[in-house]
Amino acid sequence: MTIAYDHHLTRPKLAVWKFASCDGCQLTLLNCEDELIPLAGEVQIAYFPEATRSVVEGPYDVSLVEGSVTTPEEMERIQRIREMSRRLITIGACATSGGIQALRNFGDIAEFRSIVYAHPEYLSTLSRSTPISAHVSVDFELRGCPINKHQLLEVLAAAIQGRAPRIPSYSVCVECKHRGTVCVAVANGTPCLGPVTQAGCGALCPAFDRGCYGCFGPQDTPNTSSLADRLLSLGMRQGEVLRIYRTFNAASEPFRRESERHEKVWPPTTSDDEPGMS
């Protein structure tokens, strides 16, 4: 990567924050094995508890935020982080759309608490898991469950250079074409969310003979219901269509709307009797 920032003057300060999440997106930064040490020369890693005990006081030039807001404390914490961050970039599906834990938005949180914990009264949890943008203004949202490390490096470079990141918002289908992967839906009849899902993973699943399962969330102009009809014609059951739209980006608006449409025709407690895509 090239970062044209004049670090002889002052290196920009980078902070990495965590909310409700699996740590996988911030791990992606540590997974930049070839770029990590050069990066640390270009930016000052000022707050990154997963990697270091040292803390440099804010304000910060760039804050990367992982995870969704799920507790009253987190609602306050994100406000303080926004106040001390020049640019705030969310990394991953949790921070950008609420994550898999947003499945609670469709259920009864009191019941959820009591299923997992013997003493729900010890917990402090909100009834909904919400993206960072529901609470503060966000300068850029990087998609993916998990994010792609090349996209992360591009977003960091752009933030440091003060330009817009070159992150495409077209669909996974375009990446399959770039990669030369034969369409798994057309050629094999494999149900695939590629047409409605934003690119960024490099069209990984189809290259492994598997349909896309939407971990980068909806692309710019997704026709979710048209694809749902196609998925049904490929042999998926209503319940499966509901579930495929209701995973790691379940609370993103297009996917939420589509899954709820199928809920009306197919109550989620009914069983299917045939294996489909997973």
Next chain:
Amino acid sequence: MSHKLTDGGQVMHVGTLSRVEGEGAMHIEYSGGRATKVELRIYEPPRFYEAFLRGRAWTEPPDITARICGICPVAYQMSSCGAIEDACGVTVPEAIGLMRRLLYCGEWIESHALHIFLLHAPDFLGYDGAIEMAADHPTVVERGLRLKKAGNDLMDLVGGRSVHPINVRIGGFYKMPSVAELRRIRPVLERARDEAIETVRLVAGFDFPEMEQPYEYLSLRPAAGYPIESGSVVTTAGKAFAVQDFTAHIQEQHVEWSNALHATLDGESPYVVGPLARYTLNFDRLSPIAQDIAREVGLGTTCRNPFRSIIVRAVELVYAYDEAIRIIDGWRDGVAPAVPVPPRAGEGFGASEAPRGVLFHRYVLDPAGIITDAQIVPPTSQNQPSIEADLRTMVQTWSDLDDHALSHRCEHAIRNYDPCISCATHFLDLTVKRS
């Protein structure tokens, strides 16, 4: 990391534990050199996986539960596959089991290299983190990054990507890597194995506080080989039981100060899972290269000092490369990537050795394969009582240290376990009270 001491130095408090996976804190109160209260506080918010797994299809747990942890997703994928296949009465062919083991070796390599070099070594060498350490010890940090990358490359090849691999399914894989692809990564693994042997020598030279854990150790033990992707349960007290009987022996309790459930073994706590337990219970199963280097550095066939866990992880790192090379050398093309796993009503149990210790899954399915109940027991919630017990012992032994030094050492003691807080929530703020 903040250190907050109340007046008179009665309370020590570390608000955000660093170089651990997830969010936790430590609270210690003591008087007259005796710890009166030690709490590992896990404030990582709960995400309710076991609740929203209800109503999902039997095919979904590998993708969904992977998201519990970005550092050990393969562990979740393997334990969930094992449990669902058990419920459906399917045993996968040996070759699929071997490819699972190969992917899992990639995760052990990535996770152990991350912990040894980036998270744990700075404690021994006196740095806040690996990036600070890199200024004085560039060759050590660069080696760590190379070793870690070899694990990620292996996961990319077999799993599609290292965080939340996409190639795992109930019954096996979507696509098998070819012999040609596997052979291409072999030289990388071979060089890494040599560097891992050097790593054992390096970390064995660190200074270790004296400490002997009296607790029971628990790990898996398969019919053959070192425990990774499967096995039945054994303990240092001589207990042996099937994974199906896990919940009959292991109970989880919800304590007020933690969003992670505390586990007990036959009503007793603490017990320990992870590298020390695996090594102590399965030294005979390590490959000759791994056994030789352990002997060379004087590790012995058992290890009960949690600070020495860094040496055990390095030995396991050697083993993981060695085992990966063995699997690659024996691989033949033409293996079907998966076997069908039709659903049926029933209960299934699965366990595998996450880098941090035994990870147990249990699912109940209805006749159509819809999950009606799910239970996940992660390694860190099993280790949480032993982490607290270690802290209690150490606070007593080291009561003459000043608060800063004591706090640092307590953090080090927590990192001995490579705790995975995101996993356990369902971790830490250090507070020490002196009187």
